[in-house]
Amino acid sequence: MVAVLPLDLKAATVRRRGRHIIGPVTLQVKAGPPTIVLGPNGAGKTTLLQLFHGLVRASSGQVSWAVDMPQADLAQAYVFQTPTLMRRSVQDNIAYPLIVRGVARRAARRQASEAAQSVGLGAHLEAPAHVLSGGERQKLSIARAMITEPQVLFLDEPTTNLDGRSVREIEEMLMAAVARGTKVVMATHDLGQARRLAGDVIFIYNKGIHEHGPASGFLDAPVTPEAAAFLNGDILE
Amino acid sequence: MNDLWEGVAAAFWLVVMLDADLMEITARSLQVTLTAVVIAAALGLPMGAWLAINRFRFRRLTIAVLNALMGLPPVVVGLVVYIMLSRSGPLGVLNLLFTPTAMVIAQVIIVTPLIASIAHQALRDLWADYHDLLISLNTTKGQRIRALIWDARRSLLTATLAGFGRAIGEVGAIMIVGGNIDHLTRVLTTAISLETSQGNFALALGLGFVLIGLAIAANLAIHTLSRTERAGRW
Numbered sequence: 279m280v281a282v283l284p285l286d287l288k289a290a291t292v293r294r295r296g297r298h299i300i301g302p303v304t305l306q307v308k309a310g311p312p313t314i315v316l317g318p319n320g321a322g323k324t325t326l327l328q329l330f331h332g333l334v335r336a337s338s339g340q341v342s343w344a345v346d347m348p349q350a351d352l353a354q355a356y357v358f359q360t361p362t363l364m365r366r367s368v369q370d371n372i373a374y375p376l377i378v379r380g381v382a383r384r385a386a387r388r389q390a391s392e393a394a395q396s397v398g399l400g401a402h403l404e405a406p407a408h409v410l411s412g413g414e415r416q417k418l419s420i421a422r423a424m425i426t427e428p429q430v431l432f433l434d435e436p437t438t439n440l441d442g443r444s445v446r447e448i449e450e451m452l453m454a455a456v457a458r459g460t461k462v463v464m465a466t467h468d469l470g471q472a473r474r475l476a477g478d479v480i481f482i483y484n485k486g487i488h489e490h491g492p493a494s495g496f497l498d499a500p501v502t503p504e505a506a507a508f509l510n511g512d513i514l515e
Numbered sequence: 516m517n518d519l520w521e522g523v524a525a526a527f528w529l530v531v532m533l534d535a536d537l538m539e540i541t542a543r544s545l546q547v548t549l550t551a552v553v554i555a556a557a558l559g560l561p562m563g564a565w566l567a568i569n570r571f572r573f574r575r576l577t578i579a580v581l582n583a584l585m586g587l588p589p590v591v592v593g594l595v596v597y598i599m600l601s602r603s604g605p606l607g608v609l610n611l612l613f614t615p616t617a618m619v620i621a622q623v624i625i626v627t628p629l630i631a632s633i634a635h636q637a638l639r640d641l642w643a644d645y646h647d648l649l650i651s652l653n654t655t656k657g658q659r660i661r662a663l664i665w666d667a668r669r670s671l672l673t674a675t676l677a678g679f680g681r682a683i684g685e686v687g688a689i690m691i692v693g694g695n696i697d698h699l700t701r702v703l704t705t706a707i708s709l710e711t712s713q714g715n716f717a718l719a720l721g722l723g724f725v726l727i728g729l730a731i732a733a734n735l736a737i738h739t740l741s742r743t744e745r746a747g748r749w
């Protein structure tokens with residue numbers, strides 16, 4: 279397997295409907311422990327993740343992977359903040375990315391069934407996806423994203439509004455993926471979660487990357503007063 | 516009044532005894548309409564899906580035209596198909612006028628916009644849900660259309676049944692292009708029209724009962740489907 283990382287942004291800027299949303303951003307996402315994206319609401323966490331994944335385009339600047347695009351596309355997966363459930367059974371939801379890639383239905387469903395068992399959805403294989411609880415839906419999304427064994431997994435606040443047990447189970451799923459060598463890039467507003475998972479932290483503030491560095495340094499001794507205020511729980515405008 | 520009741524009684528017996536004429540006409544009605552609806556669905560469903568997921572320059576206009584076509588007066592469709600298929604018309608060499616095929620063509624033209632339009636509405640909403648996910652998964656256009664059609668299959672079946680309901684009860688167009696020829700192009704609606712004008716109320720009513728039965732069956736099916744849809748079973 280060819281390594282798709284590092285992901286390189288050079289002065290990448292996003293505008294939407296003429297509005298400057300974020301950038302210019304210059305940074306590198308490297309293989310290794312999770313990269314956590316922090317920042318106040320509306321700072322641009324989602325936009326940055328979607329820029330990484332290619333769901334939004336840079337209006338100027340560059341986003342490039344270590345390999346060419348079709349190959350890079352196949353090596354990543356994205357978990358949306360609100361799980362998008364297809365109107366199918368749990369098993370067929372999880373199998374879908376494989377089917378898109380041409381895996382035979384029977385083999386895809388078998389793999390999906392194993393994946394569902396391993397995240398505790400084994401009892402719901404045939405259930406329509408939308409009868410699942412919030413935590414189960416998010417587990418389904420993550421299992422679906424991981425079914426293609428991506429090298430890079432983007433997650434947008436996957437545990438927001440979930441109860442403690444679901445949060446723990448999802449973090450366990452992510453740790454297991456990290457242990458298998460998956461690069462996790464995740465936005466969160468849960469500082470405890472950042473502390474538990476992060477290798478490095480990207481802090482977005484004022485339409486740009488305000489700080490980017492190793493988690494231990496950032497979380498315990500942020501350089502900028504804004505990051506300090508954010509970690510302190512102060513309201514940042 | 517007596518006439519009417521005798522007619523009803525006679526009609527009842529025609530239906531119960533599976534009268535040969537009645538059966539033949541019913542079978543032809545079903546054959547023409549089902550053929551037309553299958554073709555219209557094969558055209559209209561992908562058309563609706565395509566409109567739902569593509570952004571192009573004349574999209575709004577296309578949708579407006581589609582909705583307008585839904586309201587086409589069948590008589591006018593019949594007239595146009597008649598002109599096209601008549602001996603001196605552009606498709607005259609095919610010799611299709613006054614055949615069941617001509618009736619199928621007219622019904623396809625009447626029903627396709629209806630199916631496409633209902634399909635478009637159902638799929639547009641589903642596409643709004645699926646958009647980001649399907650883009651993220653690098654799906655091809657064909658895969659997107661297939662996923663939408665499969666996951667919206669209940670609404671689409673409803674759209675198709677609505678097309679059936681419209682086609683089975685239609686008389687204006689198929690009368691013109693089919694000609695209501697006995698044992699060849701006579702169907703329920705054209706036969707009712709003829710028998711009524713000749714005063715054969717019994718047969719006309721018998722045919723009417725069958726027609727109403729078919730229409731009710733289609734509507735019951737739509738009702739049941741949309742109920743299960745709302746209940747979230749699929």
Ligand SMILES: Nc1ncnc2c1ncn2[C@@H]1O[C@H](COP(=O)(O)OP(=O)(O)O)[C@@H](O)[C@H]1O
Pocket residue numbers: 294295297299317318319320321322323324325326
């Ligand atoms: N499609 C869009 N069109 C215009 N503005 C948008 C769009 N999506 C997001 N924004 C704006 O971009 C900014 C950043 O949003 P987002 O990336 O969602 O922030 P976060 O995820 O950190 O809460 C917000 O001000 C939001 O209003």
Ligand SMILES: [Mg+2]
Pocket residue numbers: 323324325359434
């Ligand atoms: Mg967000």
